[in-house]
Amino acid sequence: MILPFVRLLAIYAFVILAVTAFFQRDALVTFFTPLPMQASVQTETPAQPAADATFIPMQTTLSQARDAYWSGDLELAEQLYRTLAMQTPTDADAAGELGNILYAQEKFGEAAKFYLLAGQQLIADNQSERAAPLIGVLQSLAPDKADQLRALFTQ
Numbered sequence: 001m002i003l004p005f006v007r008l009l010a011i012y013a014f015v016i017l018a019v020t021a022f023f024q025r026d027a028l029v030t031f032f033t034p035l036p037m038q039a040s041v042q043t044e045t046p047a048q049p050a051a052d053a054t055f056i057p058m059q060t061t062l063s064q065a066r067d068a069y070w071s072g073d074l075e076l077a078e079q080l081y082r083t084l085a086m087q088t089p090t091d092a093d094a095a096g097e098l099g100n101i102l103y104a105q106e107k108f109g110e111a112a113k114f115y116l117l118a119g120q121q122l123i124a125d126n127q128s129e130r131a132a133p134l135i136g137v138l139q140s141l142a143p144d145k146a147d148q149l150r151a152l153f154t155q
Contacts, residue, residue: 015136016103022133023096023118024066058087062094069101077101085114092121092130103141112142119149128153 065080081098088094099114115134122131131149138146 012140015133015140019096019133019137020100022130023093023100024069058084061087065097074101074105078105090121090124092118092125092127095121096134108141112138112145115141116145116149120152123149123152 061080061084065077065084068074068077068080078098078101081094081101084094085091085098095114096118099111099118102108102111102114115138119131119134119138122128122134132153135146135149138149
C-alpha cells in the first residue's frame with residue numbers, strides 16, 4: 001500500500017530535480033568545470049560585441065540572480081529574475097528559472113504561470129522537446145495549465 005505512494009513521490013522528486021537542473025544548467029556546468037577553464041571563460045566575457053548594449057546588463061542580472069539563489073537569498077533572486085523576465089519577455093529560460101525560484105518558495109500558482117510561459121515560448125521557438133517535461137510539472141501544480149501547454153503540441 002505504501003510502496004506505490006513512495007514510488008510516486010520519488011518520480012515527482014526526480015521530475016522536479018530534472019527541471020531544476022535543466023533551467024540551472026549554466027550554474028551546474030560552472031560548478032563542474034575545472035578552475036583553469038573558468039578563468040579562460042571569464043577572460044572571454046569582455047569580447048562580447050559592443051553593439052548589443054543590453055547584453056551586459058542582462059548577463060549581469062542573470063549572474064546576480066543565480067548567485068542570490070545559490071547563496072540562499074530567494075527573495076533577492078526572485079526580484080532579479082522578475083526584472084530579467086520583464087527585460088526579456090521572450091526568454092524561456094528566464095521565465096523557467098523564475099518559476100523554479102517561485103516553486104522553491106512554495107508559490108506554486110505563480111510558478112505554474114511562469115512554467116507555462118516558458119513552455120509556450122519554447123514551443124514558439126521550435127524547441128518543443130525542451131517544453132515537453134514542463135507538462136508533467138504543470139500537471140502536479142496546475143492541471144489546467146498543463147492542458148493549455150499540451151494543446152499547443154497538437155497545433
